[in-house]
Amino acid sequence: GNSVTQMEGPVTLSEEAFLTINCTYTATGYPSLFWYVQYPGEGLQLLLKATKADDKGSNKGFEATYRKETTSFHLEKGSVQVSDSAVYFCALSDGASGGSYIPTFGRGTSLIVHP
Amino acid sequence: GAVVSQHPSWVICKSGTSVKIECRSLDFQATTMFWYRQFPKQSLMLMATSNEGSKATYEQGVEKDKFLINHASLTLSTLTVTSAHPEDSSFYICSARAQRGENEQFFGPGTRLTVL
Numbered sequence: 465g466n467s468v469t470q471m472e473g474p475v476t477l478s479e480e481a482f483l484t485i486n487c488t489y490t491a492t493g494y495p496s497l498f499w500y501v502q503y504p505g506e507g508l509q510l511l512l513k514a515t516k517a518d519d520k521g522s523n524k525g526f527e528a529t530y531r532k533e534t535t536s537f538h539l540e541k542g543s544v545q546v547s548d549s550a551v552y553f554c555a556l557s558d559g560a561s562g563g564s565y566i567p568t569f570g571r572g573t574s575l576i577v578h579p
Numbered sequence: 580g581a582v583v584s585q586h587p588s589w590v591i592c593k594s595g596t597s598v599k600i601e602c603r604s605l606d607f608q609a610t611t612m613f614w615y616r617q618f619p620k621q622s623l624m625l626m627a628t629s630n631e632g633s634k635a636t637y638e639q640g641v642e643k644d645k646f647l648i649n650h651a652s653l654t655l656s657t658l659t660v661t662s663a664h665p666e667d668s669s670f671y672i673c674s675a676r677a678q679r680g681e682n683e684q685f686f687g688p689g690t691r692l693t694v695l
Binding site: 496498500505506507508509510513553557566567569570571572574 | 585613620621622623625628672674683684685686687688689691
């Protein structure tokens with residue numbers, strides 16, 4: 465079955481530091497990959513996505529590249545801000561199961577950015 | 580982008596009462612809606628998938644008689660927690676998908692349920 469593995473948090477950084485949150489996946493088909501962000505007390509917001517190998521998703525300074533050879537989709541940002549403090553979820557979705565496209569989520573990684 | 584709302588955003592109720600949570604797609608028609616439960620500092624657990632006009636499909640271990648899901652229209656799904664108990668306290672999140680086979684879901688802001 466499908467699975468997503470994220471690095472455990474919390475990740476604690478100082479403002480303007482470089483961020484990497486690792487994500488690897490296992491899937492039977494050719495999934496789409498997503499990063500979602502959840503701010504305290506809120507639901508999930510789509511941060512970025514990539515639908516095929518070598519695609520790079522980007523948004524708000526965050527980037528992630530779909531690496532089929534390493535089955536990875538690591539999230540990066542060159543300079544984090546305090547406002548980036550949130551929980552980040554890596555997810556995949558594919559139609560291998562009869563087109564259901566029900567996403568599989570990782571456990572989430574908490575990011576804490578200090579001024 | 581597509582917007583999904585949930586109501587209420589938070590609710591406190593007494594043990595034994597029932598609570599209804601609404602999930603609405605505001606600017607698109609959702610053929611499928613999903614209900615998730617999230618425990619503190621944990622990932623989302625899919626509870627059920629509902630398609631408009633048909634019975635919901637529940638994930639293994641989720642009591643369908645306790646968590647009643649109704650998807651009466653293309654823009655509204657409701658989750659009713661019947662005879663709520665303190666262990667049902669959680670953050671409930673819905674999401675909606677516009678077309679079957681589409682990969683992207685749009686999430687609501689969540690509902691915090693506290694059962695006293």
